[in-house]
Amino acid sequence: MENTVLHVADVHKSFAGLHALSDIDLSVREGETHAIIGPNGAGKSTLLNVCIGRLKPDTGHVIFNGENLTGRAPHEINQLGVVRVFQTPEIFPDLTLLENVMVPILAKRDGSFKMSWFRRFSSELNVRNKAMGVLQDLGLGEFTNAMATNLSRGDKRRLELAMGLAQEPKLLLLDEPTAGMARHDTNATIDLLKKIKAGGMTKVIIEHDMHVVFSLADRISVLAGGRIICQGTPEEVKNDPRVKEAYLGEEQV
Amino acid sequence: MFKPSALSDWTLFILFSAAILTMPIWLAPLGANYPDLMQKFAIFGIFAIGFNILFGLTGYLSFGHAAFLGVGSYTAVWSFKLLTMNVIPALIFSVIMAGVFALVIGFVSLRRSGIYFSILTLAFAQMSFNLAYSVLTPITNGESGLQLTLRDPRVLDAAAGVAVGRSLPSTNLFGLKMSGLPGFYICAVMLIIAFFLSMRIFRSPFGMMLKAIKSNQTRMAYTGFNTRPYLLAAFVISGMYAGLAGSLMAVTDPLAGAERMQWTASGEVVLMTILGGAGTLIGPVLGSAIIKYAENIFSAFNTSELRQIFDFMPDGLQQVSVAVSSMFVGEAWHFTLGLTFMIVVIFLPGGIMEGFRRIGGLFRRSDAKAGKVESSAAAAHS
Numbered sequence: 090m091e092n093t094v095l096h097v098a099d100v101h102k103s104f105a106g107l108h109a110l111s112d113i114d115l116s117v118r119e120g121e122t123h124a125i126i127g128p129n130g131a132g133k134s135t136l137l138n139v140c141i142g143r144l145k146p147d148t149g150h151v152i153f154n155g156e157n158l159t160g161r162a163p164h165e166i167n168q169l170g171v172v173r174v175f176q177t178p179e180i181f182p183d184l185t186l187l188e189n190v191m192v193p194i195l196a197k198r199d200g201s202f203k204m205s206w207f208r209r210f211s212s213e214l215n216v217r218n219k220a221m222g223v224l225q226d227l228g229l230g231e232f233t234n235a236m237a238t239n240l241s242r243g244d245k246r247r248l249e250l251a252m253g254l255a256q257e258p259k260l261l262l263l264d265e266p267t268a269g270m271a272r273h274d275t276n277a278t279i280d281l282l283k284k285i286k287a288g289g290m291t292k293v294i295i296e297h298d299m300h301v302v303f304s305l306a307d308r309i310s311v312l313a314g315g316r317i318i319c320q321g322t323p324e325e326v327k328n329d330p331r332v333k334e335a336y337l338g339e340e341q342v
Numbered sequence: 343m344f345k346p347s348a349l350s351d352w353t354l355f356i357l358f359s360a361a362i363l364t365m366p367i368w369l370a371p372l373g374a375n376y377p378d379l380m381q382k383f384a385i386f387g388i389f390a391i392g393f394n395i396l397f398g399l400t401g402y403l404s405f406g407h408a409a410f411l412g413v414g415s416y417t418a419v420w421s422f423k424l425l426t427m428n429v430i431p432a433l434i435f436s437v438i439m440a441g442v443f444a445l446v447i448g449f450v451s452l453r454r455s456g457i458y459f460s461i462l463t464l465a466f467a468q469m470s471f472n473l474a475y476s477v478l479t480p481i482t483n484g485e486s487g488l489q490l491t492l493r494d495p496r497v498l499d500a501a502a503g504v505a506v507g508r509s510l511p512s513t514n515l516f517g518l519k520m521s522g523l524p525g526f527y528i529c530a531v532m533l534i535i536a537f538f539l540s541m542r543i544f545r546s547p548f549g550m551m552l553k554a555i556k557s558n559q560t561r562m563a564y565t566g567f568n569t570r571p572y573l574l575a576a577f578v579i580s581g582m583y584a585g586l587a588g589s590l591m592a593v594t595d596p597l598a599g600a601e602r603m604q605w606t607a608s609g610e611v612v613l614m615t616i617l618g619g620a621g622t623l624i625g626p627v628l629g630s631a632i633i634k635y636a637e638n639i640f641s642a643f644n645t646s647e648l649r650q651i652f653d654f655m656p657d658g659l660q661q662v663s664v665a666v667s668s669m670f671v672g673e674a675w676h677f678t679l680g681l682t683f684m685i686v687v688i689f690l691p692g693g694i695m696e697g698f699r700r701i702g703g704l705f706r707r708s709d710a711k712a713g714k715v716e717s718s719a720a721a722a723h724s
Contacts (some may be wrong), residue, residue, distance in 0.1 A: 202571045
């Protein structure tokens, strides 16, 4: 059996009596791309927020490589190697693209706090070269000295992906990486994610777009009403009557 | 494209040092080359540079930095009373004491951000001010302020066999009296050191982390940084700068009063930093010099002088002119200050430094077609 990297065990989460998540059991294996899909309001984002420590589950645990993530601070979870890419781009708007990518690399190298105030940031040549490489891989190599705030929305999302990838995470959580993107950008992002997939990084993708999901995922968990209703390979999920019901039910409205 | 290279930083530092050290010469035409005023320029420059490390880099607006200024002054005077009139121990102890105070106040205040942080720092500073006035009278000598007396022990001086004269001894640096120009020069040297350290912080990975916190603090946490110790470090460093400024006030004039901790003093450093340009290296020094110079000019006028100025006018018009202009000068010069501040914040939110940058940008545009991306990147670095 393959190694389990992330194990969400028996997680419940409710907001003011509303069960956002119940009985969530989920295992993500090393090297796989695991997609979490489901209709709007199914609890996808809540699940992701539980995984990165933004929300604390009412019961249950999230175990990552043997470490319990429940109740840990966001920076500790990041330091363990779990990186999240947000749905609305979370970047440093007042820094240049290069600085945006160098900062996460320093987080990985120097830990969550280091008082290095006498060295020059711009003399960190290794960090700089690495950041340049990542930016080039993502097609942002031309604008390395531009302010991040001047980027288009699509480029901002790509920049955030670059910030995540630069940390070489053990587990990358992607929240709708192609939401709001034009078809052309979506395809470019799919190609990019496929490239990362070839590199063997473990990923969890939350996605609306079935095209994206079926071209990337090794396994899929379908979430509806806060429960996992089906789990399996893309083929299995495609043919599952419960999934059809959940989705068709939504689309008929 | 302009990048802050090590070379351009050294150029900036050397130009800055030269400008500060030659102040007695080039300020002469402005009539501002007397030591008292130049000491103020340097001392408030240090205060503002330190404040800028917190506010300019992290965006956390402290309204209580005067507390550290006061702590610095009291510590320095106590060092003069108990140990020696030599300024070195006074400077060292003041910086340490202010750092300790900043650690405590920062630890509590930084549990909140934004306006709540500002209110907490303001509350702490007002608390310190009131304590200095009342409960802590044995330490601060309350209303009359802490002063030197002939009966002070000064153990180190006594051990060294310095004779106690009939008049109060003056502060010195190994025998060199710290009044007049030497007093200015010790402030100037401290200002240059303060500027150098601030420049290193601005360009360091630590400084970059502070800028990133200002830009997007939540993102910093998800990037793996524990932002609290970064903020606390910045707070303590800026508190130590304020302590240094406070002790230099005591060096040039060895007494300390509680009014140094009042909220108006905290507000003044905010004005200086924003007027000059928060987040820039030179801006705070410029802002503090401009405010102190303007204060010196405008507050000096009185009604009879104004009457003289408008003497050439017919009688009725003269009275009106005097009445109107007296709203801007003398005691009321704060009105001028407030007005200037409003104009700057509305039209030049980046302060005077942004004004320079815009003027520079006009010239640059005329001789090169700078791309949009390029010029904005340059603006962020200069």
